[in-house]
Amino acid sequence: MLPRAARLTRGEGFRVAVRAGRRAGTRTMVVHWHDEGPAPVEVGFVVSKAVGNAVARNRVKRRLRHLTREHLQELPGRGVLVVRALPDAAAAGHEALRADLTRGLARVLP
Template sequence: MLPRPARLTEADGFRAAVRSGRRAGSATLVVHWHDQGPEPAQVGFVVSKAVGNAVVRNRVKRRLRHLTREHLRELPGRGVLVVRALPDAATARPARLDADLAHGLRRVLTPRSAS
């Protein structure tokens, strides 16, 4: 379970992260990071009906919450992280979800180089 201050519950936070934040995708997840958010950083999850029925969606959310809690220390002090599950997340092993989450976090949290 995520600590209460780390839970994203407001629609505006989801909207800002998805529309204005940085994005990194994989076969099972899309990670959105918007660094102009509340302090401490908050995390939200989007698991649509395309992932599966209610039982499958809730299982995926539980796994993602558990994995994300382990990565909270990597997040900067303020911002919004939205983890969106793709249909392949329903059948992915937890190790695969963790690898995809870690990869997505590295990509969205690494500053872009000036070109």
């Protein structure tokens, strides 16, 4: 689980990160980063019904939360990170998600 302070729960934070932030797409996800956000960094996830049924969506969210928690220390001191899962994320293994998240973060972070 992500620490409570690191969870993005406000809809406005999602909108700002997706519309005004930098983004990088991979095969399984799109990573959005907006560096003019709150301190500490807040992280949110978007997993639509296109990914699969409720079981598949929750599995993808759990994996993404776990992987993002590993990268939390690498993120700058303030900002908003939104990870949007694509339909291929449901069939991807843990290592494929890890590689895509690492690649996406490397492209959007300053």
